[in-house]
Every structure is written in C-alpha cells, then in structure tokens.
Amino acid sequence: MSAVARNPLLGPVSLNRLPEAVQRPAYDRTRLRVGMAHIGVGAFHRCHQAEYTDDLLAKHFDRWGVVGINIRSPDLAGTLGRQAGLYTRLIRENDRAEARVIGSIVSVVDSQASPEPALEVLASSDIDVVTLTITEKGYCHRPASGDLDTAHPDIVHDLSNPHAPRSVPGLIARALELRMSTHGRPLTLVSCDNIPGNGALLQNVVQSITHRRGNGLEDWIAANAAFPSTMVDRIAPATSQADFETVERGFGYRDRAVVTGEPFRQWVLENRFAGRFPRWDEVGVTFVDDVTPFEHLKMRVLNGAQTTLSYLGVLAGHEHTCDDMKDPLLVGFVRRMLLEESLPTLGPVPGISPEAYVEQSLERLRNTAIRHRNHQIATDGSQKIVQRLLNPILERLRRGEAVRLLTLPVAAWMVYLVKASDRFGRQWTVDDPHAARIAAIADRVGSDAPALVREILSIDAIFDRELSANAAFRQAVVAHLEGLLEDPMGHLRHVCGLPLAAQLNHATHTA
Structure with missing residues (x-):
C-alpha cells in the first residue's frame, strides 16, 4: 500500500x-x-x-x-x-x-x-x-x-x-x-x-x-x-x-x-x-447602500476581460486564461478595450481607481496556478454577455460613441457557438442555453455573416430590441464576424492596428 x-x-x-x-x-x-x-x-x-x-x-x-x-x-x-x-x-x-x-x-x-x-x-x-x-x-x-x-x-x-x-x-x-x-x-x-x-x-x-x-x-x-x-x-x-x-x-x-x-x-x-x-x-x-458601482466595475472589467479572453483564446488555440495572458496580442487588445471603451461607461467607484483596477485584474489573470479553462468560462455565454458587453455597448451607442472594440468579443461569442454546428464540423462541444438554436441557424445559413448576425440578433431573450436594431452595432458585429470566420488572429491584428503595437512596445520597454 x-x-x-x-x-x-x-x-x-x-x-x-x-x-x-x-x-x-x-x-x-x-x-x-x-x-x-x-x-x-x-x-x-x-x-x-x-x-x-x-x-x-x-x-x-x-x-x-x-x-x-x-x-x-x-x-x-x-x-x-x-x-x-x-x-x-x-x-x-x-x-x-x-x-x-x-x-x-x-x-x-x-x-x-x-x-x-x-x-x-x-x-x-x-x-x-x-x-x-x-x-x-x-x-x-x-x-x-x-x-x-x-x-x-x-x-x-x-x-x-x-x-x-x-x-x-x-x-x-x-x-x-x-x-x-x-x-x-x-x-x-x-x-x-x-x-x-x-x-x-x-x-x-x-x-x-x-x-x-x-x-x-x-x-x-x-x-x-x-x-x-x-x-x-x-x-x-x-x-x-x-x-x-x-x-x-x-x-x-x-x-x-x-x-x-x-x-x-x-x-x-x-x-x-x-x-x-x-x-x-x-x-x-x-x-x-448601493452595490451598483462595484458590480458594474467588476462585471465590465474583470468579467468582461475573462469573457473576451475565453472566446478569443479558444479561437487562438489556447486552453487556459493564463495561456491567453502570455499572448501579447490578446493582452494588448483586452487592455485597450477596457481602457478605451469599457471604463468610460463607469461612474465613480468609492475607494477604487478604475485604471488601477484594470491593471490589477489583468495581473490576477496571469496567475499560472489558476488553471481556468477557456471553455469553462465560455459556458452559458448568452447569459453573461448582456451585463459584461451588451449593456456597455448600448450605453456608448446612446451617447454616439464608438463600439469597435467591445463588439469584437460579441462576434467571437457568435463564432464560438457557430463552430459547434454540423455545418462547421462541430469543432468543440459548448454548454449554452441557446447553443442549439444558434447551431441550427449556422446549419441553415452557413458562413453568410450578415445572415448569421441578423438571425442571432433576433433572439430577444439576449438582445435588447433597441440594440439589435442599431445599424452601427449590426455593421460592427458583421465586420468582426466575417474577419473571425476567415482568420481570427489576422482579424485581431487588423483591429488592433498600429496604436496597439506602439502601446505593446512601450509596455515591453517599461516593464
């Protein structure tokens, strides 16, 4: 023994x-x-x-x-x-x-x-x-x-x-x-x-x-x-x-x-x-007396980063969040998304600097001992993206602000579910209340991005009607969906562009 x-x-x-x-x-x-x-x-x-x-x-x-x-x-x-x-x-x-x-x-x-x-x-x-x-x-x-x-x-x-x-x-x-x-x-x-x-x-x-x-x-x-x-x-x-x-x-x-x-x-x-x-x-x-500022900060920053990394990480071939955090392209995109589009939707949070919270959150996700699987985080995504991504997107659209970055993980969520359909060879098994419906849509319309987006945005249990009817939102999601279906990492590099490359270079030299 x-x-x-x-x-x-x-x-x-x-x-x-x-x-x-x-x-x-x-x-x-x-x-x-x-x-x-x-x-x-x-x-x-x-x-x-x-x-x-x-x-x-x-x-x-x-x-x-x-x-x-x-x-x-x-x-x-x-x-x-x-x-x-x-x-x-x-x-x-x-x-x-x-x-x-x-x-x-x-x-x-x-x-x-x-x-x-x-x-x-x-x-x-x-x-x-x-x-x-x-x-x-x-x-x-x-x-x-x-x-x-x-x-x-x-x-x-x-x-x-x-x-x-x-x-x-x-x-x-x-x-x-x-x-x-x-x-x-x-x-x-x-x-x-x-x-x-x-x-x-x-x-x-x-x-x-x-x-x-x-x-x-x-x-x-x-x-x-x-x-x-x-x-x-x-x-x-x-x-x-x-x-x-x-x-x-x-x-x-x-x-x-x-x-x-x-x-x-x-x-x-x-x-x-x-x-x-x-x-x-x-x-x-x-x-x-009011939890709202704290929950918005956590959901839109930490949880928003986790959701974004989970879908992009799977598409990049990574297994865990800590693996995602070793990929400078993913890290640079998430930081930029949080700082440029997520944080401006937040009000003051008592006792907390939102910018410092972003860096603290990213540092927590680097912990190599926490083997948090991307597929585990991706579970039930249709129940999570509303508060983590869709609500801040709607707020920005109402103010006439850009949503080019926040709409990328929304499209990545769609790709994640679409690629679990028969039409795309069931590349992985997913666990989501709307997985079967979205897989059926993909089986029916194939890789036609505008048709996919139109059908998926019609699921009103997930998408607010004001949001799904917004032309700027639809166009951004369609563009991302087309790019991610063709070449996920190539599209991410395109979205990031030179400003992100310069930011990453600066971060490397100051680390």
Missing part, C-alpha cells in the same frame, strides 16, 4: 491530526448551530462566502452554521457530506499553495431528485439567511429584460405544480409560502451570482411566481423578506486532479471536496436585511 493510500480522509476525527501547515477552524464545531442555508454548494461558494463565514465564526462565534443544499450533480452530499461539511480551500499563486480547512458548512442535503429535503431546510425557523450561487441560468429569467421566462420548462411546471417545484425561483416561493403558514419568521435571501442587481432580479422572479397565487403570499414577502444585491469576487476554477494530489502528497490527507482559488477576494453587500444576519462586515465584507 502506497503512502498516499494510507493517508486519512478529512473529517471530524482526522481534523486535529492534520499537519501544522494546514490552517483549521479556530472554533469548536461541535457547538456550532445552524442559522443559514446555501443553495448551490459549488466551488465558488466554498471558496468565498463559506470562508468569510468561517472567518466570522473564528472572530465572533455565533449560530451561523450553514446547511448546504445540493440541487444538481455531482452529488456533494456523498462527498462533502461524508466529510461532515469539512473541506480544504487551497490558495494557489504561481508556485505557492496554501491549505486551509473550512468548517462553516455543518451538513449537506441533496435535493436533486425531490424538492422536499431543500424545502424542509428553507422553511425551518432556524434559518434566517439563505445565500445562493446557482449561475445565471438558474434564475430562469430573460437576460435582456430580467423578466421571469414563463416559457422555461421548469417555470411552466412550477406554475402548474407549486407544491413540487423544479426551479430555484419556484423552490424559494414554496419555502416562503411554508414559512408564512407556519412560524412566520422573516428571511433574507442573498444572491451571490454575477448578475447586475442580482437581489432585485431574485426578488422579481420569485414575486412573478407568487403574484399568481393570490393567497396573500406576495404581501407577506414584501413585509418579511429582503433581497439585498451583492458583488462577489474571487477566481475559483474547477478543481483539478492536481489539486487533489497537492492535498494528498503535500499535506498528507485525502479530501474529495477540495476547492482552489486565487489570493484575492472581495464581497460588497447591500445593507438590507430582514431579521438576524451575520456581521460579515467584521471580517472584510463591505456593507453599502
């Missing part, structure tokens, strides 16, 4: 036998009571909100243990749950790896097959706060408008079967209904997904469901529930085999629920709660 095979599995029994190099919860977990639930216990939550809560429990111990609710595969109740909620958070930066065991998650319930386990937790009088990381498509909304997508199959089901919901908005609506009819305790629901006004969006989709019930639930929610908006930030890629091996070989124990993140983290939270809430502001969370 190898030394690795003899390593103990992480759990309450092995916790105190871990090496000193591994940081452990600085409180007695046996005394920890439940006060929160989290829907979607994926890598990001465990690398972000759960860590902040772990910090808070160490500083000011209180009843803020978390019950994780697993609503999709993989079955985390069988991995994280088997370890009594304990897991390792690895911080990776180039050659450095730091291990910390997080203890704030008390248990995990699996609710993939039935909503009942989740409803039991969410309706409990012990739960005062619910946080969510369910990705953009989990809200079952129309990205262009923020309205509930009443044609979504899960929403269609939930409107007819309110007691057995399939969607997260339906699940929350039913849980609030159960709370109203039993103990009546208030509830704060905190969306932690990368969507502008995520709290307002969550409230809107939930109330769009409850409005149809006519049993007083809508009024009860207005008086007893809060939906604060929030901005969250930490790059946390999918866990790799190398991460599991780092824990086993480097620290001497096994953990099947490892998560990996970068050193940087940030959380800005709207100061609006119903009832008791964790004082995360004591451990670095910024409570504000």
